[in-house]
Amino acid sequence: MATSSVSKGCFVFKPNFKKRKISVPIGVNVTDHDLTFRSLTEVLQNNVTPYVVSLQAKDCPDMKHFLQKLASQLMDCNVDVQSKEKEGVQVTQKKIHYSMDSLSTWYMNVTQKTDPKIPRKKRTPSQWQSPPVVLILKDMESFTTKVLQDFIIISSQHLHEFPLILIFGIATSPIVVHRLLPHAVSSLLCIELFQSLSCKEHLTTVLDKLLLTTQFPFKLSEKVLQVLTNIFLYHDFSIQNFIKGLQLSLLEHFYSQPLSVLCCNLPEAKRRINFLSDNQCENIRRLPSFRRYVEKQASEKQVALLTNERFLKEETQSLLENLHVYHTNYFLVLRCLHQFTSSLPKYPLGRQIRELYCTCLEKNILDSEEYASALQLLRMLAKDELMAMLQKCFKVFKSSSEKHFGNTAKRIEEFLAQFQSLDAEAKEEEEDTSESQSKGLQKTDLYHLQKSLLEMKELRRTSKRQTKFEVLREQLVSFIDSLVREYLLLPETQPLHEVLYFSAAHTLRQHLNAAPRIALHTALNNPYYYLKNEALRSEEGCIPNVAPDICIAYKLHLECSRLINLVDWSEAFATVVTAAEKMDANSVTSEERNEIIHARFIRAVSELELLGFIKPTKQKTDHVARLTWGGC
């Protein structure tokens, strides 16, 4: 991570009498930043210096506040180190007007005192007499330039007594440093640039560690993964939120799927199968994937599976084991395929492994056009590219401890060896042709020359058809194809996949990425959607007059422009409601009924106000203003 490199970086380059400054460009508006900076602070505190202070722009409108914040935080973190021995002093110090002088004298005191007590950390090089003070400015862009400039100039004067390292968090581009600080100031700094990892890479890591592994049995179906990555890519770029989504899907899976008890590591699952109740066995039998599996079996076995609990449990155990093996193979082959396709031109199968994974989960990859074109492209690759891919692939297989992939690894090794030997052969061949050419040149006879030329042409045509390299490449491609064909099957084809795969994408979207406005709109426009009463059924865009009051009031208010006359509104409302009541044949006196209707209108209007559709206005008497623009 960026953090560790930061702490290293500030030791490697150390020009004298210059403050160093480290900028960490990070994206804008990502919720993970706090986490990043917190871990950075922790790492710094553990490895470099106890004096780590982080400031935010909103706390420091001017120099005075800046210094005050700096001093109070600095002394706080020091107090922690010294086990709060001087708390009384601390309080009185708060009222002192801080200056750089007082800070540096304080620093001298502290370091002299602590020096004998705290043994130097190993990693702190000897140039540092005492641990430096690290100041983190999380959002450099929003600081006032004046404050920054002044602070840098002042503290550069005190650098001898008060070693300071600044860390700037930059959201835009590193150039902003020079735009904020004039040359005179920025020349006082020794700038070192560090780039934090892009959040996409974090996403890849998370997926790699959590999903593309057999270590955790829980898996996401294609749609769920799609929803989560889309929320990530289109909404917030926040790993935290992505993990929240993962947590929620985990929660939903265990909450809603009764067979999720078996969603644990293999030995444990096998143990649990033995304790399954009759009911749970019945659940297994009801799984669609299991039923499909049963239908494929011989009739005796079918009967046994459906009636005999013992037999069912044994079968389930073996099926789960198969599922486990399937996943191990799946991910290996997936990674292998990714090695081959990730660097193809135009990335037909995506640059990231998650894109490939999504495609594989979505449909049978063999049927997809992208796969066909990827193979086509593979057939056109040059030898060194293929070799590099093979190397990586070989590493992937080597790293897995699975036995039955030994063969595959061997095959790949063979391929590698063959490609290498091609080099030598090609040289020989070349020599051959040059020999023949020289032979042909010896004879000056026109007839012979013609003949030999023809021969050469013939020879070249045959060899053109398939050089050795091409044959080998063809073999390699078909080998990969066979791997994919064998192992990258859809998870849906596997019996008992429901146990491990969470597929309710819509609940996930509902709870993470809700649309309250649309829900409100639907409820007001189409009450039948919620209240399944036949009286409310209507064509799109209109509502029956028996609908709830608020719906009618809402519908009527849509007909108005900016301002709504309350009298007109209430009359219109009364017209609609009276018509509805007539059908009910209510026998109340008309005056009272009018009163009631008016009261209902008042209620509906104040509810609409609460919902934020209208607000009272003084522009005209007895009018309300609409707050939504549109919605016809």
Next chain:
Amino acid sequence: MMSKLESKEDKMLEVQFVGDDDVLNHILDREGGAKIKKERAQLLVNTKKIIKKPEYDLEEDDQEVLKDQNYVEVLGRHVQESLKNGSATDGGNKVYSFQNRKHPEKMAKLASELAKTPRKSVSSNLKSDPEITIDIPQCSKGHSASDKVQLKTTLTPVNFSYMERPTANNDKSEFLSTAPRGLRKRLIVPRSHSDSESEYSASNSEDDEGVAQEYEEDTNEVILSEQIQAQNRVLSAPVCKETPSKKMKRDKTSDLVEEYFEAHSSSKVLTSDRTLQKLKRAKLDQQTLHNLLSKVSPSFSAELKQLNQQYEQLFHKWMLQLHLGFNIVLYGLGSKRDLLERFRTTVLQDCIHVVINGFFPGISVKSILNSITEEVLNHMGTFRSVVDQLDWIINKFKEESSLELFLLIHNLDSQMLRGDKSQQIIGQLSSLRNIYLIASIDHLNAPLMWDHAKQSLYNWLWYETTTYSHYTEETSYENSLLVKQSGSLPLSSLTHVLRSLTPNARGIFRLLIKYQLDNQDNPSYIGLSFQDFYQQCREAFLVNSDLTLRAQLTEFRDHKLIRTKKGTDGVEYLLIPVDNGTLTDFLEKEEEEF
């Protein structure tokens, strides 16, 4: 559907906008000999700016739809029908699109439609309906002159086509007579239609003008309404070959914007001038309103019950999710107060929980924090600032991991809590591991309160709970529309606010009330001057300096309980902007209690 309506509503017209392509199509169509259409009366008004608007709308809208679809697909929305979210069917653009300039009479019209035909009411949702049906407005008293002026200034001549049903022809004389004659003079539409292939006879042209004006108005609505399907249907065919295509493009971007400002810039209000006073409806106060409403038999109770039962099944799931570090927010139409109450009574009986009525006008973050520190943590000290208090609470909860607290907030988006700072503080509270927050939001724009940082603090799980139940409690404190009608701040809110104040403050306020009531017959009473008031308060041992009195007054002013006015002599006068009846009631109530 059209033909049915046609027979029913004689004056029903169908107005439809067509793009150039459609126009051409239609011409070709006609050459092919589509006789049916010939029967229909056609009118054409050609002008400079031509089809720009509809064309633009069509294109723009198509793009929008495309974009929406992309996005929707991207979210995987198309695949699954979300069961509980109304979102599945409507794309975003359908929900809140741009608003049309509406005809003032539209509402009454729609009302009568709704009343007349319970089932087949005329669609008001212009956009969703492929065939737009618009009544010709009967130019009645409501159709005021200002309206027409508006028309003249705002409407640049627009080429439009419309189609009149044959039946409408029969009735034409009738509605033409209602159209004000003066209107025609204002007509600024060039007469180019006369030499186009209009099927109107020359003798008709005089009348056409009036009609044209009418139609122009109507069509303007149609123009603005973004109509997608218009392209698919060809109903009438004006030809306008002189369409300046360059102009079209240039105007494109500014158009929607212009429409917005057009509707918002004009100070003219196109509504009728009737006021509630003329209606002679008795003023209603809270109590009578409540009584009246209690007589209304609730409809759809079976369905509502079913809805509620559905939600109640979620209670245990909510508990689980709360315990796992998520917080829950409920949204959807209808008061969620009862639901939360049931949640509280069924599952939270044995836990410490704090219920916060966000809709209460006197609520503040400070009072929430106070109730946590005093009631839950039994801490009697005071804090220098809200931030200090928050820090203290956070430390306390971090130290004692066995401590658990449920926060139930009704209306997290209420006026008092929606501020940035309040939300930040509540968010920080809710991010604690052992504080569980379950809240409800109602306001249309409530989600705008939270930026990314706050959302990650809250860690929301959204649940849609549309209950359709009435916001009785929530609106009872509202002092807006209802108050205007009854002319006073409701008594209940007065008592509620005052109850939260110190006895001294109450005494001060009572003094002012009494003084105001003593002077109620004095027509020139403008209020109690500050100096006199101070003197009185001093004598009653309520304040010891005018600074303290001013501090108290600020409190009242914040709750809009008093108003200050500078008199002609420059002295401040204090007045309670509440009518005297309410004040007497209030005094009586107060005396009963103490």
